[in-house]
Amino acid sequence: MVIVLALSIAVLAGVSSWFLQQSASRAYERYRNAFKKEATARMGEFFLFLDPAQLWLANLALCGLAAALVYIASGPLWLAAAAGALALLAPQYSIKQLRRRRLRRFDEQLPDLLQALAGALRAGSGAQGALRHIVAQSPIPLAQEFGLMLREQRMGVPFEQALAALYLRMPTEGTGLVVSALQIAAQTGGGLAETLERIAATLRARLHLLGRVRALTAQGRMQAWVMACLPLVLGVVLAQLDPDSMRVLWQTPAGWTVMALIAGLELLGVFFIRRIVDIQV
Structure with a gap:
């Protein structure tokens, strides 16, 4: 009975891993194709005719470098993964900002x-x-x-x-x-x-x-950035002053939950502030 249960669990774990791998592979392909298509269109608008495959490889290299640096500096694997995900999304955000500046x-x-x-x-x-x-x-x-x-x-x-x-x-x-x-x-x-x-x-x-x-709205926009960066700066300072106490925040599930809640509230606050100061003329 125990052997059958163990085999069932092993089969279930294998099937789940296969489905997860297939889903991740499809998501990767979709994002890569969307990235190449978007990069080709946006770079053409800037009269920069670059190979989208090389841009994708550069984006992956930037993602890996950011994840490695954060992992070496901090240690938690989830934080390195978050940094890599942000680095993966950063080029598209930068291109949108450059296009908005070009239109202006x-x-x-x-x-x-x-x-x-x-x-x-x-x-x-x-x-x-x-x-x-x-x-x-x-x-x-x-x-x-x-x-x-x-x-x-x-x-x-x-x-x-x-x-x-x-x-x-x-x-x-x-x-x-x-x-x-x-x-x-x-x-x-x-x-x-x-x-x-x-x-x-x-x-x-x-x-x-x-x-x-x-x-007139410059102060509100600056307030959004200050509000977003202040917890990060404060966390780094406290980690240097009292690393033992901050280790609970970095290395325990309860600390991870608190940080996820803080990040969600920060993003929500930045979103509402920017919506308030985004006055259409």
Whole structure:
């Protein structure tokens, strides 16, 4: 009877391990394919054409290095696994932050381009010729995006389709206004210079208001980061001052439960603070 029970437990453990391995393998493949697809699309937006397979290997190397360093420095295996998981997710978060910054810089540069384009139109220049001359002297990322649009047009892509592709790459409110104005002007004509000047004035007023909002909410954003980092700093300091007492927190199931609860509450607090200070204009 004991032998049968032991064999049953062994078979159950083997089957469970096989299913767990298969699930982990499928999850790994899904995440790797999603990472490569996302990296290819996002790197293309930054005009960086890198091999997604090499980026994936670099991400895995970063994950392993972070886990090894944390394990050597602290000792708990679960903490090293958490550090490796964070390192695995960090590149996607960084890419999203860089894309958000790129969109913001594009919006900041857009009013100057519109003002220069309106001046060129009032001087008698054509819209596409003036746009080509202005884009050649514009900073990045505006020069890259409008330059790609003009190259697509020279290769035979219709002007309206090239504008629509520009809006897909840079889906901001300012880009939508500019694309709509240029499409209408290309189809019907009319006072494009005056329209562009009004759009430029509207975008400048909006950017000024966004700057004021960011300045007024800077303290709230800093409060979120201070609240998130303070327990970590305090834990490191207490571990150096009284390692025997802190060992209960690092090396016992009760301590792990407390840390998981603290991490959950910290993330919840940061989420709510950032939602409060994220004012849409």
